[in-house]
Amino acid sequence: MQKTVLNESHRRGGARMVDFGGWEMPLHYGSQIEEHHAVRRDAGMFDVSHMCAVDLDGPDAKAFLRRLIANNVDRLQVAGKALYSAMLNEAGGVIDDLIVYYLDDTRYRLVVNAGTATKDLAWMTDRLDEWQLAATLRQRRDGAEALAMIAVQGPNARHKVWQVLPECRPACADLKPFFAATVGEYFIASTGYTGEDGYEITLPTDQAEHLWEALAAAGVRPCGLGARDTLRLEAGMNLYGQDMDETVSPLDAGLAWTVDLLSPRDFVGKTALLSRLRQGQFLGLVLVDRGVLRAHQKVLTGAGNGEITSGTFSPTMQQSIALARLPLGVAIGDDVLVAIRDKLLAARVVKPCFVRNGTIRV
Template identity: 80%
Template sequence: MQKTVLNEDHRRSGARMVDFGGWEMPLHYGSQIEEHHAVRRDAGMFDVSHMCVVDITGLDSAAFLRRLIANNIDRLQVAGKALYSAMLNEAGGVIDDLIVYYLDESNYRLVINAGTAAKDLRWMAGRLADWQLAATITQRREGAGALAMIAVQGPNARQKVWQALPDCRSACESLQPFFAARCGDLFIARTGYTGEDGYEITLPAEQASELWTALADTGVQPCGLGARDTLRLEAGMNLYGQDMDENISPLDAGLAWTVDLVAPRDFVGKAALVTRPQQQQFLGLLLKDRGVLRAHQKVVTSQGAGEITSGSFSPTMQQSIALARLPLAAAIGDTVEVAIRDKLLAARVVKPCFVRKGSILV
């Protein structure tokens, strides 16, 4: 398995290590539930160095990204502004979901998923060659210039980052959500994957252990993949490989807001999305009976069949919740049934955002 630069730090902290897409990553440090609550109530940190930072540079960088991704990078006009998007294949399926940061017209930074990084890089290199554009694709996860990433999330996350990095407070204190700023070697973005406020900090790999320790010294709780998954599920955030993949349209995965079909520009997959409009809705489920909702369970509605894509027990709500693809006629407030083992259990259809900034929304 591949290891992040913080692997030994996790082991010294007693983490339970697991295989996550070929990476040895911490599942938890003793209690997944306590880590989940730490993020909702105070501050937690995640090693996300397995994610892959990709720098796109050159005169045709903007032209390349206009054709490569489904969202419109022309919306990025201010240095540090970020945009969430899907990268599609010709059939309109999701190759990956990613964040792109605008640095200037010839300099962009992408963050792509760990398990899809090799595939993504091959795809991007192929499109760049096909279109014969003047741009360079540089991955920053391995080799010279390798970067690490630490996400610090929670209502007190920003204050604790400023304690650990007092010299960077002036650079990042005024950042609005989905903006990033540089502080020396650090690239600090006000983004995250938990539904809480905080920062995602990209920095030279050799500096990661020192920052991890400094954050722990301020009381930030180390958190593993278990808490990360329940937090993102409560926040209604998609997970690649479960909620969407190369066979799923972003329109059916609740990602229509990340697709720009209005602007005259063309992009990979646009023609397929235009000819095959949305087929299903992406909605949330609250289980009304006792049980646990899981991925791939079938959903029975009066309008037709659906399927759960992600499901778990919500530590914040103390209730089982799920994300699901349901028929277009399904409506928020409907009661549906979920096949769990040999039983059909009742669930309520809700807007797919259960918890944000510590508040239960459904």
């Protein structure tokens, strides 16, 4: 398995290590529930160095992204602004979901998922060659230019980062959501995957262990993949490989807001999206009966059957919740049944954002 630069720090901290898509990553440090609550109530941090930063440079960088992704990079006009988008195949399926940071019209930073990084880079390189555009791609996960990434999340995350990195406060204190600032060798973004405030900090690998230990000393709790999953599901955030993949249209995965079909701009997969009607809708479920919702469980509705894509027990709500792909006729507030083993359990359809900024939203 591949290891991040913080692997030994995780081991010293008593983490239970697991295989996550070929990466040895911490599942938890003793209590997944306590780590989850730490992020909702105070501050927690995650090693996300397995994610892959890709720097795109060149006079045709913007033209490349205008054709590559479903969202419109023309919306990026201010340095540091970020854009969330899907990268599609010709059939309109999701190759990956990613974040694009705008530095200027010739420079962008992309962050792609860990398990799809090799595939993504191959796809992007092939498109560059095919379109004969003047731009270069540099992956920053391996080699001499490798970067580490630490996500610090929670209502007290910003203040605790400022304690450790006071030099970053002037540039980062007023960052709006989905913006980034460069401070020396640090790239600090007001993004995250938990539904809480905080930063995702990208920095040289040789400085990562020192920052991790300093944040821990400042009271930021190390957290593993277990809490990261329950937090993102409470926040209604998609997970690639579960909630969408290359066979699923972003229009059927709750990602229509990331797709620009109105401008004359063409992009890979646009023709397929325009020619194929939506097959279903992406909604949330809260289990009324006792039980635990899991991926692939069948959902029975008055408009036909659907399927859960991600499910878990919510530590914040103390209820079982799920994201599900349901028939178009289903509405928020409907009562449905979920097949769990040999039982049909009652659930309620909700807007797929259960908890944000510590507040239950359903």
